[in-house]
Amino acid sequence: MMSNSKEIYESITTKTIVAEINLSCNDEQIDSISLTSEDLQNTIRIEAESSNSTNESYCSNIIEESEYKPDVPTEFVPVVNSVFKSLNLAVKMYNDYAEMSDYKVKKFFELHNHPLESIEERPYTKKARKMSYFEKEFVVHASKAKMGPTMAHKIRAVLKGGYEYVRVKVTDYKNLRRGVNIILCYKDAQIMINKMNDRRDHYPNYSFEFLRDGDMLAVMFWADEREKAFYAEFREVISFDVTFRTNKYKMVFVLFTTVDHHKKSVTVGAGLLSRETTESYEWLINAFLSAHKGKAPKVILTDQDPTIKQAVESVLPNSRHRLCMWHIMRKLQANVTDDLLKNKDFKKRFNKLVWNMHIKPDEFEKKWELIINEFNLEDKRWFNDMFELHDKWIHAYFSDTRMSALMKTTSRSESMNSFFNTYSQFGNLLLHFMMNYDTSIQKQRNTQKELDHLTKKAIYKFISPRPIEKTCCKSLYKYIVL
Numbered sequence: 001m002m003s004n005s006k007e008i009y010e011s012i013t014t015k016t017i018v019a020e021i022n023l024s025c026n027d028e029q030i031d032s033i034s035l036t037s038e039d040l041q042n043t044i045r046i047e048a049e050s051s052n053s054t055n056e057s058y059c060s061n062i063i064e065e066s067e068y069k070p071d072v073p074t075e076f077v078p079v080v081n082s083v084f085k086s087l088n089l090a091v092k093m094y095n096d097y098a099e100m101s102d103y104k105v106k107k108f109f110e111l112h113n114h115p116l117e118s119i120e121e122r123p124y125t126k127k128a129r130k131m132s133y134f135e136k137e138f139v140v141h142a143s144k145a146k147m148g149p150t151m152a153h154k155i156r157a158v159l160k161g162g163y164e165y166v167r168v169k170v171t172d173y174k175n176l177r178r179g180v181n182i183i184l185c186y187k188d189a190q191i192m193i194n195k196m197n198d199r200r201d202h203y204p205n206y207s208f209e210f211l212r213d214g215d216m217l218a219v220m221f222w223a224d225e226r227e228k229a230f231y232a233e234f235r236e237v238i239s240f241d242v243t244f245r246t247n248k249y250k251m252v253f254v255l256f257t258t259v260d261h262h263k264k265s266v267t268v269g270a271g272l273l274s275r276e277t278t279e280s281y282e283w284l285i286n287a288f289l290s291a292h293k294g295k296a297p298k299v300i301l302t303d304q305d306p307t308i309k310q311a312v313e314s315v316l317p318n319s320r321h322r323l324c325m326w327h328i329m330r331k332l333q334a335n336v337t338d339d340l341l342k343n344k345d346f347k348k349r350f351n352k353l354v355w356n357m358h359i360k361p362d363e364f365e366k367k368w369e370l371i372i373n374e375f376n377l378e379d380k381r382w383f384n385d386m387f388e389l390h391d392k393w394i395h396a397y398f399s400d401t402r403m404s405a406l407m408k409t410t411s412r413s414e415s416m417n418s419f420f421n422t423y424s425q426f427g428n429l430l431l432h433f434m435m436n437y438d439t440s441i442q443k444q445r446n447t448q449k450e451l452d453h454l455t456k457k458a459i460y461k462f463i464s465p466r467p468i469e470k471t472c473c474k475s476l477y478k479y480i481v482l
Helices: 002-013 037-050 052-063 087-100 133-144 149-160 170-185 188-202 225-233 278-291 306-315 325-329 344-354 361-374 381-388 411-421 430-457 467-480
Strands: 033-035 082-084 207-213 216-223 237-243 252-259 265-273 299-302 320-323
Touching: 082 087, 133 149, 133 170, 133 430, 149 170, 170 188, 188 207, 188 216, 188 430, 207 278, 216 225, 216 278, 225 265, 265 278, 265 430, 278 306, 299 306, 306 320, 320 325, 325 344, 344 361, 361 381
Parallel strands: 237 299, 299 320
Antiparallel strands: 033 082, 207 216, 216 265, 237 252, 252 265
């Protein structure tokens, strides 16, 4: 062992290069061979480490000697990823380099050699799998559309023309996403707050507020300039609904929704809550009002959640609180007998009464009482409770409010939640959630621009030849495209 160590010492101190080239190869030509100076350096390191069992400190001191750069012509200096036409040319080049720089190739260790790679094999090497900036950017952009690493890799392969042209493996895509999550997860909330504060500072008329609970993010609200413009025009009726499973922290996603001039649902604000408490909802609604200059909606539509009910009554005393008709009617089957539920006459009359868009309040009350008496429902608590709340969910009591007929249920908010869920998923970091939210909003507004364009290009059919009809049509269009 001592003799081996002495040989290594002599070879290094005399600037010996231990070349990992199989000198016994024949002169057969191959497409290309890649040799790097790193291979030579690794060989020296391996040889030094192999002798550490006898003289570790002695050899480690040798490795730490100052770097020596031979003074040789540039064309003879080994370059990383050099390509040679044949193995013999590679051997000749390194021998010439050793001779010109006063090195001596004294010994070759075939055990440490490795097979050389042809040009067809190079895409499968570890170095070829190194992800470029654009590759990483593609994975990040794919996640905005709720595409995981596996799907992103499939799409990349299709775009490139086949898997053989995608050198990076799907495992590398997964490792990148996992690595990003590991880096971000410990400061996810703070990064999110910094991002939103930056938007508030640089975007025109952007609102963002948040509340801490110790060192935890308790609740946050945001609304941009476009959402505020929608609210200013269509604030008569606002739907308020929550959804779950949008992020890894189980924070509740809250959407404020209204109906625009195309009868499409649009977002006028959004928030996240860590806990569904009355205090959290009160803070969120106050933040909503603050963003919209204190202008409360005429009607706010929610489900029968008691915490939301208390918050709405506390913060919006002058707004009429309407309950979702669909949620109420869904409970009908649980509060009647099976025989009555199968009674077609009862179901037809009851549904016609409740969903009637043109009935007056006094007429509704008379017909309700008639149905209750006819089907012996006087002692049913649910029917009595719903009648006490009739002015909070029957349309007859909201017919004086513009757009109330378009928003009788929270289905628009629930539809919007479903729309956002197509871009978001459970397990998202807050930063990823916001990226998905931005993508959803972009699609929503692009749809609106398309509808504006179709409206502008539409050909109107006039009933009469009078000029006033054409003038009114133009005025109406100006209002529609606000």
